Amino acid sequence: MVSRPDTAAALRPDEAPESRSRLSRAALLAVVFVCAACGLVYELALVSLGSFLIGNTATQASIVLAVMVFAMGIGSLAAKPLQAQAVTAFAAIELLLALVGGLSVMGLYAAFAYLSLYTPGLVVVAFVLGLLIGAEIPLLMVLLQRIRRQDAGTAVADMFAVDYIGALVGGLCFPFLLLPLFGQLEGALIVGLVNAAAGCFLVFVVFRHDLSRARLATLGVCAVAVVGVLVAGLILAGRFEVTARQALFRDPIVAAERTPYQDIVITERRTPLGPDTRLFLNGDLQFSSIDEYRYHESLVHPVMSGDRERVLILGGGDGLALREALTYPDVESATLVELDPEMIRLAREDARLTRLNGRSMSDPRSTVVAADAFSWLRENRDTFDAIIVDMPDPDESATAKLYSTEFYSLVAAHLAPGGRMVVQAGSPYFAPKSFWCIGSTLAAARLQTVPYHVDVPSFGDWGYFLASGSASEETTRPQLRLDLPHPMRFLNDGELAAAAVFPADRTPLDLPPSTLMDPRILRYAQSEWAAY
Numbered sequence: 284m285v286s287r288p289d290t291a292a293a294l295r296p297d298e299a300p301e302s303r304s305r306l307s308r309a310a311l312l313a314v315v316f317v318c319a320a321c322g323l324v325y326e327l328a329l330v331s332l333g334s335f336l337i338g339n340t341a342t343q344a345s346i347v348l349a350v351m352v353f354a355m356g357i358g359s360l361a362a363k364p365l366q367a368q369a370v371t372a373f374a375a376i377e378l379l380l381a382l383v384g385g386l387s388v389m390g391l392y393a394a395f396a397y398l399s400l401y402t403p404g405l406v407v408v409a410f411v412l413g414l415l416i417g418a419e420i421p422l423l424m425v426l427l428q429r430i431r432r433q434d435a436g437t438a439v440a441d442m443f444a445v446d447y448i449g450a451l452v453g454g455l456c457f458p459f460l461l462l463p464l465f466g467q468l469e470g471a472l473i474v475g476l477v478n479a480a481a482g483c484f485l486v487f488v489v490f491r492h493d494l495s496r497a498r499l500a501t502l503g504v505c506a507v508a509v510v511g512v513l514v515a516g517l518i519l520a521g522r523f524e525v526t527a528r529q530a531l532f533r534d535p536i537v538a539a540e541r542t543p544y545q546d547i548v549i550t551e552r553r554t555p556l557g558p559d560t561r562l563f564l565n566g567d568l569q570f571s572s573i574d575e576y577r578y579h580e581s582l583v584h585p586v587m588s589g590d591r592e593r594v595l596i597l598g599g600g601d602g603l604a605l606r607e608a609l610t611y612p613d614v615e616s617a618t619l620v621e622l623d624p625e626m627i628r629l630a631r632e633d634a635r636l637t638r639l640n641g642r643s644m645s646d647p648r649s650t651v652v653a654a655d656a657f658s659w660l661r662e663n664r665d666t667f668d669a670i671i672v673d674m675p676d677p678d679e680s681a682t683a684k685l686y687s688t689e690f691y692s693l694v695a696a697h698l699a700p701g702g703r704m705v706v707q708a709g710s711p712y713f714a715p716k717s718f719w720c721i722g723s724t725l726a727a728a729r730l731q732t733v734p735y736h737v738d739v740p741s742f743g744d745w746g747y748f749l750a751s752g753s754a755s756e757e758t759t760r761p762q763l764r765l766d767l768p769h770p771m772r773f774l775n776d777g778e779l780a781a782a783a784v785f786p787a788d789r790t791p792l793d794l795p796p797s798t799l800m801d802p803r804i805l806r807y808a809q810s811e812w813a814a815y
Contacts, residue, residue: 308430310489312445315423317481318377319449320456322416324474325384326351327457329409332388332467335546335565336395337402338679339809350406351413358417365418369425370490374502376422377482378509380415385475385513387412388467389523396527420446426490458543466541468520475513479506534561538633542625549635560635561741562601564626564675571741572639575603578707578745580774581737581782583607583671585749586705588766590668594618595697597656598685599673600626602640608671609646610768617649618667624653657684660693667697670704677709677717677797678812683805686721688796691728695752703751703761704730711736711789712744714811719792720804725750727796731760734791735782737773 326347333343365372387408394404420442427438461470483506491499529536534550537560541547548563560572570578583604587594592615594608600621608617621627630636631644644651652659656674672694677686684690694704706725711718711734718734725732725748736746751761763783765776785791797804 307489308427311423311427311430311485312441314481314485315442315445316449316452317477318419318423319446320453321380321384321474321478321481322412322419323450323453324457324461325387325412325416325471327454328388328467328471328474329391329405329412331457331462332391333401333405334679334681335467335541336392338565339805340680343405346402346405347409350409351416354410354413355417358414358419359421361414362418362421365422366425369422369429370486370493371498371502373419373422373426374482374486375505376415376418377485378479378502378505380412380419381475381479381482382509382512383408383411383415384478385472386516388471389516389520392468392524392527396530426485430489462543468524469517472513472516472520476510476517479509479513482506531566532563534559537635538629540625540629542623544623545626547623547626547629549629549633551635558635560639562636565679567676567678568741569601569675570603572635574740575639576771577737577739577773578742579603579607580771581735581739581745582673582705582707582747584765584767584771584774585735585747585763585779586669586671586703587611588764589703590699590701592616593665593667593669593699595665595667595670596620597660597670597672597674597694599671600630601636602630602643604671604673605643605646605649606640608669609641609643609648612768614648617646618652618665619644619649620652620654620656620659622653622655627651627653657690657693660690660697663697665697666699666702668699668702670694670698670702672704672706674707676808676812677802677804678808680802680805683797683802683808684799686724686797686804687802688724688727688798691725691730695728695730695750698752701751703749706748706750708734708746708748709808710742710744711746711785713815714808715789715792716794716807717804717811718746720794720797720807722748722791723794724796724798724804733761733763733783734785735763735779736785737778737782 329347330344334340337343391401391404391408395401424438424442427442465473486502528539528548532548532550534552536548537551538549539547545564549560551558551560554573556573558572562569584607587608591611592613594614594617596604596608596617596619598621599605599619600623605617605619608614630640643649674685675682677683698704706721708721709717722732722734729752730750731752732748732750734746734748736744739745749761749763763779765779795803
């Protein structure tokens with residue numbers, strides 16, 4: 284049978300029947316609203332996934348936005364010859380958009396875990412989604428004018444007003460509803476189902492009389508197939524995530540949590556030295572139980588050699604730095620500020636972590652606060668004798684601000700007279716620019732610093748900056764010394780003295796500081812660690 288155009292396709296707008304009800308027009312605008320919300324959620328899902336897997340939110344957002352906006356323009360042009368078959372074309376586009384958008388997160392996660400092809404995959408998916416989203420509005424405009432005759436300006440105003448409102452709702456639902464309740468995988472699949480339902484409603488309810496029975500049947504079969512694939516994806520999403528995540532790690536995963544802030548993974552394997560428990564945040568190793576004591580002893584004990592009645596720890600949500608600080612009986616209070624409440628819960632309840640941190644978060648001297656360190660410092664007015672800054676590496680936009688002059692100035696303002704602070708600063712061997720940039724940034728915050736470094740087998744050569752002074756006082760450089768409550772497993776006076784010596788191939792670099800407006804540390808960290 285020869286395919287015929289949609290029944291009303293040949294009618295000019297001024298011939299559209301006036302009998303079309305306002306209810307049909309409202310239904311179409313409601314579909315525009317839903318489609319706009321779904322389209323923005325797909326866009327945000329791609330940005331969010333890239334931030335978790337790759338880091339550097341700014342780059343991920345730029346790639347997604349640029350590719351999608353470009354593709355939307357092409358999609359709008361490509362929709363011009365489809366206007367004669369507007370109902371059928373819209374149905375096909377919505378079903379394809381629901382399928383690609385719903386499976387986008389799962390597909391890109393698989394490309395990252397199994398193929399190491401995330402960025403090329405991201406570009407392809409963003410382009411296809413943009414192409415399909417761009418084709419929606421021209422076709423919907425044709426359908427709107429079929430329902431009710433109105434001038435082009437009014438139709439455009441109505442269409443875009445509803446479209447923008449839908450984008451607003453989708454943008455708010457993604458971080459406050461979809462991510463907390465369903466996570467990224469299930470959230471994208473659910474939005475795909477909503478997208479498919481909206482398209483089917485418009486075609487099979489509002490415009491069902493515009494299509495032949497054969498075409499309705501064909502579209503119905505396609506809709507059932509798309510919904511079936513998305514539902515199957517929902518059923519298998521949990522198993523897929525576990526399998527794909529395990530492919531990223533050498534050792535068996537024993538605990539995993541995806542939170543609004545990060546991806547937390549704990550692995551464990553047996554070794555001749557005992558169980559090797561490892562914590563990963565967004566794929567970056569935070570510690571290995573085999574040698575974490577080297578890192579934490581070197582981080583904490585030099586800063587505890589002076590006054591230490593009141594201690595502040597920024598980051599360190601695993602409780603290991605807190606464990607070391609509480610070994611001093613004259614510590615009266617220790618406040619730990621950690622962004623992620625789920626990390627705090629794991630550190631308090633997971634048997635592997637409590638074995639390592641000695642239940643430090645349950646010590647009566649400890650106060651644990653779930654808050655952003657930057658915001659907490661701005662609102663808090665307390666001062667501390669010793670401040671330990673144990674943040675994740677500055678290889679993401681979210682953490683780069685915690686290595687800025689502005690942040691260190693806030694930290695310095697909370698130092699009591701004679702107080703000292705220490706900052707974990709990465710590897711002076713593998714990332715020398717990042718390391719010495721942190722020193723420059725501390726100096727720009729009017730702090731006197733002493734760099735030192737030790738060998739942590741899981742990390743390699745790892746460095747720190749001990750700092751003293753505050754924004755309101757002049758001080759001399761702090762002295763590297765120890766006042767240990769008992770012998771340590773790794774750190775002693777001789778080891779600390781050697782830690783202050785840097786080899787000829789790792790002499791200090793004179794670099795500008797990193798600021799909120801110019802996060803140089805982010806560029807240094809990403810470029811230097813890219814080779815490892």
